[in-house]
Amino acid sequence: MRFDILTLFPGMFSGPLSESIIKRAIQSGRITVALHDIREYTTDRHRTADDTPYGGGAGMVMKAEPLAACIRAVLAMPHGAVAGVAPVILLSPDGQLFTQRVAAELAQYERLVLVCGRYEGVDERVREVLIDRELSIGDYVLTGGELAAMVVLDAVARLVPGVIDAASITEESHSDGLLEYPQYTRPAVWEGRAVPPVLISGHHGEVARWRRRQRLQRTLARRPDLLVRAALTDEDRAYLRTLGWCGDDAP
Ligand code: 4FM
Secondary structure, eight states, rough: EEEEEEEEEEEGGGHHHTTTHHHHHHHTOOOOEEEEEEGGGSTTTTTEEOOOOOTOOOOOEEEEHHHHHHHHHHSSSSSSSSSSOOOEEEEEEEEOOOOOOHHHHHHTSSSSEEEEEEETTTOOHHHHHHOOOOEEEESSSSSSHHHHHHHHHHHHHHSSSTTOHHHHHHTTTTSSOOOOOOOSSSSSSEEEEEGGGGGGSSSHHHHHHHHHHHHHHHHHHOGGGGTTOOOOOOHHHHHHHHTTTOOOOOO
16 A cells, blocks of 8 residues: 655654554555655745735645645656555544544555645645545644644554554454453563453453453443444343443433
């Protein structure tokens, strides 16, 4: 899978791309990350990428021409044998909330174009003409879309086959709508605190039941809103009722 990232600050990506799982995914060729400096597409002597807003107001707006030229140049770069669809995605607080579901949807593409906004906005005409989709990683305002693009890249890349162990993807939080069970590793006793004995018992059925109940307990305590959409069995519901759940949590 190929990620094209359009940014005024390509240097912000060198750390995250050169460590751990993403580094290995790039080295193995499972993902390709191409950084594009929007400033390279300016044409004036001062390499101006932003300007003051029409109508007045605070801050600066990203100019249409360099950003549009950059997006068009990137879309004209071929990728692999098939020229598949590559959605152009702007990271901004105005976007649709980026969730695990959206990550799974994006992982189906051969290529993503991630546009990092900066300053107080992007000229609206670029959005209208060249942006297919806007995504937000949460209800807060960053200084630019770069960190959000890294979040999207990280969450999507790990869903690409071979990037991480396949079992961890299906087992993890949010894939079936429940939070994860607590994990323990050696030593069996740490600072006087023992690992739950069931995990050392060797009874696989009991371990599975304990873990399921831990997940239900934890989801009820921390994210009761998730229970409305979670895949629950009759036994899950019966257990949750023993914990005081009445099945009416607002989403
Ligand atoms: C601010 C990008 C203004 C573009 C930013 C404009 C953000 C977020 C974010 C900064 N991106 N989720 N939250 N970006 O704050 O994705 Cl126009």
